[in-house]
Amino acid sequence: DALLGCHRSYRSRPTHGIGKFKYLLPKEVPKRRKEKVQMKEISAGTEYQYGDVNIQMTSYDLCLVEHFAQYVHRLCNRLSIRVIESYAMPTKTNEVLFLEEKGSKMQLDAVLTTHQRIVQIRGLSSTFAPILLEVIQSSQPEGVHLLVKQHTEADFKSRLKSRPELEELLAQMS
């Protein structure tokens, strides 16, 4: 028992580190577990600061909305406004049909895709908010619809896949 309990390594002796072998094995990269999608805490903000605010940019043009989102993100970085996340919402596809002049058949006009990017910020002070809005508005490109609102749980849930089985079972239970 005393022999096992003794952990002195006798560094001066030539037998120091005699049982080591892990340094000979190839380095294994730690397996990355899938990070669970969890909702981050939504801060309500104080009287002089707004909580989590979502700047949502929507447009039919992908490149335009992408570049505008990047611009807004960089602007917030430059003005030392804390950006929590900057993500994209799933794209919506719409088929536009119009009625022909002579005839009752609906003709396919176009297939439009609506893209949306969101930049989430926190800790926007009440005096600086109108200035920020003014700057973003002045550089808003054509065809990009801007919406600034508070972040809610419903906004987060809209990003997740729907689970009809779970909802059915929960409805049956109650």
Place this chain on the structure above:
Amino acid sequence: PVSLHVLCSFSSCSSWLPQRVLLRGSHWQSSLLEFRTSLPVRAQPKKKKKVDVKKEQAQKERMKKKIKKLEKAAPELIPIEDFITPLKYSESNRVRSLPALSPEESERRVLLLKKWCLFKQKQDEAEKKAIKALVESQQEALKELRLESEELYQAAIRRDEGLFPFERDGPSYTPPLPGYDPPEGKCIDITKVYTQ
């Protein structure tokens, strides 16, 4: 007269019996009580109740287990089609060969790039200056307000609840034409619905 009474009693007696028999209804009715009631029978019905309750409990437990299992799986984000390149663009092996640029052309392009950089720099500087000016003037106004009245200053510092949600449409190249009659039509949403 006595015989008549007896006869009457007999007739009533006779009428009594058949009535009672009639009240019994069909011969399947075992008791003489009314239709739906029956004497308590202590054989089958209670066992049925127990079995039902057990079955229901088992069913509920099964459902709870299913719910637990489904809830264990973490919710997934809807994949965004913007970031997934369609396969048809990565399948073909054709390579684009660009024509060689003449030195004048490349010179022109470099000079254009420099001009664009300068233009963008000027734009950025102007924006920074504008922001600075706005902030400064705001601070000055707040200082003056504070000197005027403390109450109004405090109210001005507070956050505006009516600011959000804020919506604005971007400017358009061509504003809508007045008196334009668009053809009738409809929009169908064909977004793919993902379920877990």
